[in-house]
Amino acid sequence: MSRRFLVLSAFICVHLRFPLLPAQDAPAIIEETQRRSRAPSRRNDGVLQVIDARGRITEKRWQVHQLGSYGNSKTILRFTAPPEVKGVALLVVNHPDRSSDQWMWTPAIARERRIAIQDRATRFFGTDFTFEDLEERDVGQFDWKLLGEGAVDGAPCWRLEGRPKEKKVSQYTSTLLWIRKDNYVGVRYENYKKDQLVRRLNLSDIERIQGIWTPRRWEMSDLARNSRTILRTENLQYNVPLKDADFTVQALRREP
């Protein structure tokens, strides 16, 4: 058996197991991650459990509709339970070159309110997600660096660091991100303010839905408060018929 044949066999074996990958620099990994999760639209229900430092659990439910992906997407998130927050809604309009625009609709006072950029470090409705955590992170808004490799729940991952570019206003100084090598799903985000880790997001229960590897369980921990929020997505569907006109400030007023 010639040396050339051995090398060829090894090459074929490796790439049958792991498909051909683009160059393994950080932006390429992020771009591939985004490419694989791209969908024209999606909708899902979500069950949020907020668990405070004393272990007390508060449950909320919401419904999410999203049009577009990364950079140009629009999302409406509307609470469906508990009854006292039912109808409260958030519109997030993401932009490829700057921070998102956000408006919140409160049915009790029949008014929408613009969420200013400097207010987005605030917790969203008592959960451990801040308003900023609910916007998409487009690859172009961060400088990415490949730090190395690691494992999350036994799965081999790339470990990357993202720092917001000048035009991107963020409460976080940097984010460490773990992306699984086998399916390009981001499974852990660690958000830092200066050198201090303040929030950790773990994504798990990954399922392939309509060809897209999708985490079904999101767990955001606020390390300063010692509280965490578990978000479980239900009834997730990609490629649902949605219209641009359903993602406007006027649309916020129209409760489903």
Next chain:
Amino acid sequence: MRLALSVLLAAPLLAQDFSHRGFLETRVTLYPQTTRGDSGRAVGDALLRYEPSYKASTALQFAASFEARTDTHQQVERRWDPSWQDRSRRRPAFAVRRLSATYHRGRFTAEAGKQFIRWGKADIVTPTDRFAPRDFLAVVDNDFLAITAARVAYETRSDSLELVWAPRFTPSRIPLLHQRWAPLPQDLPADLELRDAGARFPGGSQFGARWNHIASGFEWALSFYEGFNHLPLFDARLLSFAPPRVEVERFYPRLRMYGADAAWPLRWLTLKGEAAYFTSRTLQADEYLLYVVQLERQAGEWFFVGGYAGEAVTASRTTLGFSPERGFAKAFVGRAGYTIDPNRSLALEAAIRQNGEGSWTRIEYSQAFGQHWRVTAAFALIRGSPADFLGQFRRNSHAAIALRHSF
């Protein structure tokens, strides 16, 4: 109305597109001091609100809100016939609070029926909010009333144009004449008998237009309103000298408004401003500019709003009137809120007149229990001189506790 009502009542049969919410609330308000004509120190209220909505298609949906209430202080009618117009002096025992149909296609939205229309961006004083009459029975603790109107909106990515036509006038509900919140001069003779002669409601329609522009990082709006002031002026007629008897009748002056509002998020704070200039063809009505400049910020679990509400009168004609929105002008206004945890919050609101003649401060603690229950305790302190709009209510400082079950 009947068609919309029957669609809504039939809607539970088509449950997938039917949703509803509501609450039952009981509240007790305690006043340490009595006032002229009102010796009551405790007021109890019970309110049931039910809000169904039905989506008939992707383009058409119906929304409603029904209320049933009672109280211990004769602020609620004792008759149970349903109220649509919201023109009674007392709160109706049973009311159709909202009943509207919304049609939406592309960038176009139309809503017709009884609905809430809110304009403006400021929080405590909103000069451009002309289609939002309120229930001012307890002046500092008020709620919005819906109006019967048709609203059409056309929206592009950065602009929206809203046109409103209200064929029938809905007034704000003002304090009852013989109760503690009635804004009566302090130097009235003790034996004076005041009689409520009702109201002269205007017959014409109202129209308004608002153009809102969303730019990168800030937004602004221009608005116009032609109609009537939902806050009344009074005609007082002397019926007899001895004993002194006076009859007071409400009327609602014509009003034209030119308004503007803007929100501009800066690096550390959001700057919001709202201004409206009011003119009137009614001879007894003032012409004036009302404006608000406020700064707001959320930081951690805190929420702050602080600003100044000002007024400049260009033609002074009014002798007797009731206007809380002008009563809160020439004042520093503020609000702060703190979220203790997902179930508990604290809030503080205040308005202090720039001449120091009147102030209102309210502190509120609210706590949720489980998915359905919430208790809210509040204390309001009112101080000032009898001649000041806020100060005249200085004997109305109160504590209140409310228990709400949401469903």
